[in-house]
Amino acid sequence: MRTTGMHNPPHPGEMLREDVIEALGISVAETARRLGMSRVALSRVVHGHAAISPDLAVRLERAGAGNARHWLAMQTAYDLWQAEHSAQPEVRQLAS
Numbered sequence: 451m452r453t454t455g456m457h458n459p460p461h462p463g464e465m466l467r468e469d470v471i472e473a474l475g476i477s478v479a480e481t482a483r484r485l486g487m488s489r490v491a492l493s494r495v496v497h498g499h500a501a502i503s504p505d506l507a508v509r510l511e512r513a514g515a516g517n518a519r520h521w522l523a524m525q526t527a528y529d530l531w532q533a534e535h536s537a538q539p540e541v542r543q544l545a546s
Contacts, residue, residue, distance in 0.1 A: 462528060
């Protein structure tokens, strides 16, 4: 189940896998071929081990799978949530 707001957003690769690849009934290998990338690289994205890059976002848009800016916004939201909820060093104000 996908959640938004204060909850951990899904990795956009999960959305790519479920809402595009599985919805179209094609394989990751076929999707990768159509996007001009390796199956291994796309597999890393759809399993949440790699980010959707600007290059991949543009390829997805050109392939008719949504808007590049939307893919990048989802990736940024995911990355920001992860950073906000991970251990950080002590930070002090820059200006007093």
